[in-house]
Amino acid sequence: MTVLITGGAGYIGSHCCVAFLQAGYDIVVVDNLSNSNRMSLERIEAITGQKIKCEIADIRNQDNLERILKAHNCEAVVHFAGLKAVGESTQIPLAYYENNVVGTHTLLSAMANSGVKQMIFSSSATVYGEPQFLPLTEDHPTSAVNPYGRTKLMIEEMLRDVAASDPQWRFGILRYFNPVGAHHSGQIGENPLGIPNNLMPFITQVADGRREQLAVFGNDYETRDGTGVRDYIHVTDLVEGHLRAHEVLASGSARSNCFAVNLGTGNGYSVLEMVKAFERASNKEIRFSFAPRRDGDVAECYANTELAEELLDWKAERDLDAMCRDTWNWVCKNPRGYEAPST
Ligand code: NAD
Ligand code: WQD
Numbered sequence: 316m317t318v319l320i321t322g323g324a325g326y327i328g329s330h331c332c333v334a335f336l337q338a339g340y341d342i343v344v345v346d347n348l349s350n351s352n353r354m355s356l357e358r359i360e361a362i363t364g365q366k367i368k369c370e371i372a373d374i375r376n377q378d379n380l381e382r383i384l385k386a387h388n389c390e391a392v393v394h395f396a397g398l399k400a401v402g403e404s405t406q407i408p409l410a411y412y413e414n415n416v417v418g419t420h421t422l423l424s425a426m427a428n429s430g431v432k433q434m435i436f437s438s439s440a441t442v443y444g445e446p447q448f449l450p451l452t453e454d455h456p457t458s459a460v461n462p463y464g465r466t467k468l469m470i471e472e473m474l475r476d477v478a479a480s481d482p483q484w485r486f487g488i489l490r491y492f493n494p495v496g497a498h499h500s501g502q503i504g505e506n507p508l509g510i511p512n513n514l515m516p517f518i519t520q521v522a523d524g525r526r527e528q529l530a531v532f533g534n535d536y537e538t539r540d541g542t543g544v545r546d547y548i549h550v551t552d553l554v555e556g557h558l559r560a561h562e563v564l565a566s567g568s569a570r571s572n573c574f575a576v577n578l579g580t581g582n583g584y585s586v587l588e589m590v591k592a593f594e595r596a597s598n599k600e601i602r603f604s605f606a607p608r609r610d611g612d613v614a615e616c617y618a619n620t621e622l623a624e625e626l627l628d629w630k631a632e633r634d635l636d637a638m639c640r641d642t643w644n645w646v647c648k649n650p651r652g653y654e655a656p657s658t
Pocket of ligand 1: 322349418440491494
């Protein structure tokens with residue numbers, strides 16, 4: 316079976332390509348390289364020993380997508396392509412609505428015209444807004460506090476409407492908690508351009524000397540040490556969840572033709588616990604100072620994982636030490652990301 320992977324050159328998409336290739340699927344990547352480097356595709360080939368088909372293309376070009384879907388006989392889609400920076404989404408909201416919402420609409424239209432009716436979609440725990448209870452179950456009310464989150468909610472609604480219109484469509488909406496880590500080979504990993512917004516990439520850049528210190532956003536939350544708590548999940552576990560979701564959808568064994576499921580570990584770690592874990596893994600001091608809370612941040616966010624276990628027969632296996640160790644391995648082997656050869 317050939318699976319189209321949009322955004323396959325990006326952080327999570329590249330790991331997903333490896334997982335699907337190693338599981339025996341043929342894949343075709345569609346990526347416009349707006350937030351990635353084509354070197355990641357060569358690394359995927361190096362890890363798997365397989366050639367991948369890649370189309371440098373934009374998901375907003377429907378004719379081209381239809382050509383690609385038909386030319387490669389694609390039967391399913393895993394859809395990662397989109398913009399993902401929360402802060403940036405408040406500055407350039409129209410770019411977010413266009414890439415994420417219009418882009419997904421265009422992709423769905425191309426799929427409909429090509430008879431491809433199965434998609435896994437990258438959603439986010441951000442759709443739960445401010446938690447009303449913890450751990451977060453999939454039936455927790457949804458809300459969004461920024462344009463990025465609203466694009467995810469709108470796309471989820473769009474998928475539910477399409478699924479309701481025609482039972483042949485099959486959608487797996489996967490709500491990621493906080494993906495971190497890298498492939499254990501150190502060949503692919505997260506490669507943010509500019510100043511990282513997220514905690515783990517920022518910590519790595521303090522560890523390798525690129526940044527002086529970490530600003531810890533808030534130490535007065537009602538958490539065990541006052542800093543924000545999140546459910547960090549190893550990217551390898553995350554993409555294994557995609558593989559399971561794909562298999563469940565393809566087998567037709569899902570209870571409904573559109574499900575939303577959390578992909579997290581169910582464990583919450585604070586910012587200070589992350590700093591300590593990274594110090595253990597890297598043997599480097601992570602200097603930090605406390606700073607005011609960041610706008611829009613919640614105190615705590617972690618997943619209830621029961622539905623994923625029940626529906627997908629999947630559970631995250633890698634612990635925080637593995638997440639930090641694999642991140643540090645990737646950074647040490649690629650001090651300039653994909654810009655220089657891996658050492
Ligand atoms: P990423 O930026 O590394 O990957 C996204 C890829 O999509 C990039 O390679 C980019 O070049 C490509 N892309 C963007 N717009 C495109 C377009 N119009 N046409 C074709 N390609 C396009 O991001 P990631 O961290 O791998 O995230 C993948 C998906 O998962 C995104 O949809 C993101 O919103 C979602 N997600 C990510 C996180 C996270 O913390 N990383 C958490 C929850 C959800
Ligand atoms: C984690 C914790 C920060 C940076 C974001 C998006 C979410 C999802 C994942 C896509 C928080 C603290 C961070 C720093 C810090 N992405 N922190 N100093 O905010 O949980 O989620 O990424 O869907 O939508 O909102 O992740 O890694 O930014 O922050 O103290 O320099 O680290 O306050 O407590 P977050 P994060």
